[in-house]
Amino acid sequence: MPAPVAAEPIEHTSAVPLEKPDALCCAPAPGQGSLLAAEAETLALRFKALADPNRLRILSIVSSSPEAETCVCDLSEPLNLGQPTVSHHLKILVDAGLLNRDKRGVWAYYSLVPGALDTLAATMAPRV
Amino acid sequence: MPAPVAAEPIEHTSAVPLEKPDALCCAPAPGQGSLLAAEAETLALRFKALADPNRLRILSIVSSSPEAETCVCDLSEPLNLGQPTVSHHLKILVDAGLLNRDKRGVWAYYSLVPGALDTLAATMAPRV
DNA sequence: TTGATATATCGATGGTTGTCAATCTCCCGA
DNA sequence: TCGGGAGATTGACAACCATCGATATATCAA
DSSP states (O other): OOOOOOSSSOOOOSSSOOOOSOOOTTOOOOSTTSOOHHHHHHHHHHHHHHSSHHHHHHHHHHHHSTTSOEEHHHHHHHHTOOHHHHHHHHHHHHHTTSEEEEEETTEEEEEEOTTHHHHHHHHHOTTO | OOOOOOSSOOOOOSOOOSSOOSOOTTOOOOOTTSOOHHHHHHHHHHHHHHSSHHHHHHHHHHHHSTTSEEEHHHHHHHHTOOHHHHHHHHHHHHHTTSEEEEEETTEEEEEEOTTHHHHHHHHHOTTO
8 A cells, every 4th residue: 555646636547548637738727736627527437437336336246256257147136237237337337447348258257457446546535 | 306315424434344244134135245235325425426527626626725625715716617506516525424514604614524535435445 | 050148239218417597594794 | 784795595407327128249059
């Protein structure tokens, strides 16, 4: 837990495909000294992926499964959701960079992206 | 339905366990060994508060302000939002237990709830 | 090839949310 | 006591989202 976060506003780390935060040279002077609008937008996308109880449970199930990977069929039942809905949520989590998708044969196995949640968590407590 | 959830400041000091808690005697067989539906609902409410770029910027501005507290009038301008909208976002953040509201005279000063973000972050990376 | 199965995608729908204009409440100074 | 200003609340509206049924795609087995 190095927690290399500076006292400055959040610096995005890698580990997940992110838009490069450079190229904000001539921003129309929004609230400076704080999160820029573009950064906030990107961050909000991640948190939006966590802002649904079923997606949180998906992450929990995936992370606590024996092999740390789960297929869609293992999720539909405990969540009490239809298969298309589960697939939809999984896509959102993959797009947010939180889950990996590994299709082997007919089955698709999902696993946590290592460090993705920690990186997100680090942006929440920059000045511990 | 109105569903006025946060009638009370959620303190929730302990990190939400990703394991099975207690008292699941008669639950309709949810996913075992994972987040229960009720826990997921509560957690999702918090993340929902963070799932908006303007609310993230509010938190950033408040935390980086000199006195670590800000009044509504200081937020409306940098966010380019109307006063009712800012007030709306602030209410969501207060209800989520992330901001404190301190009304002194005509002005209302908002400040971070100490440890609230850290607690939330801890639920994302329980193995710190 | 054909059939079966697992998953993804599409279209529709009801509920939720962010925003604003208008209004209300409350506190303070004159 | 009254008036002005800060902030909260209300109502309305458009955009978004979670969910489902139906369908498409892909892979394996016979």
